[in-house]
Amino acid sequence: MTRVLDRRIDSSKELFTGKGALQLENRLKELREAAGWSQGELARRLGVSRQTINAVETDKYDPSLPLALRMAKLFDCAVPEIFIDRWEPEI
């Protein structure tokens, strides 16, 4: 019963906060700071708004696949090195 209630509370939180069960962790801030760029500078290089970079860094928004690929190209690494998915398939 408690588990069912917890799940309901989690899905309500997900609905209102935008932080979902499929949300990825990311190292964007770490990579950006290592490159010595501000959020605005990274946004300009990627052709998006600063708010988009901020929303990704604070886990409020998962970027589209094309944007994730651009980020990987810019930081010269693979997408899974920026976005970490802890999901494991059930065997």
Next chain:
Amino acid sequence: MDASRNNFGIMLVRMLIGGVVGFAAMKFGLESGLGPMLREAGPGSAALAGFGLIYGLMGLFVGIGVAVPALGAKMLNVSGREDIEDQRAQMMGGALSCFALGIGMVLLALATPGGVVPGAVGVAAFGFALFLTAMITLLQWRGYDELWRNMSMESAAWGGTLIAMTLLFWGALALIGRAVLPDPAGLVALVMGLQLLGTFIAVGRRGLLIQS
């Protein structure tokens, strides 16, 4: 953690100031010039004029903030003047749309039968504001990046869902005689108010109410 608490505090202070200024302006507007005219028109018209003033003031403040970025950086919910300079076109479009909707709603509220504004003028002003909003959205769509496009869609979805749920439940209650449906002005006010709430939820979900 401390920084995010700080930013949350700044957001609360800005919202509080905005709320106080908005409430004072709405109260002044309703009690001075508009009040006597709206009193006869009924509560729906008063609500419509009240929401009109909120939309109008939001548009006015954002417009001033965009025109004077140094002031806007302190007054608006942005992280600095660079945000305003980067998003100048989108913010000005939003401000213009909000301001036009606000004026349209106030004129419509005063355009009830026997009101001080001729009915056709009220409907034309509100209709023009809706048309302008649709045109601004269409023209700016290509300039939006993916976050802003998602937020536009989410705000429409949240607003639409809130409007549908409220009206359906209210209609069901009215059907069994447990509620009275709002008058036409109240209906427009309800839709505009719930759409505003939907927009706040969509923006808040993406973390744009608290700047970092």
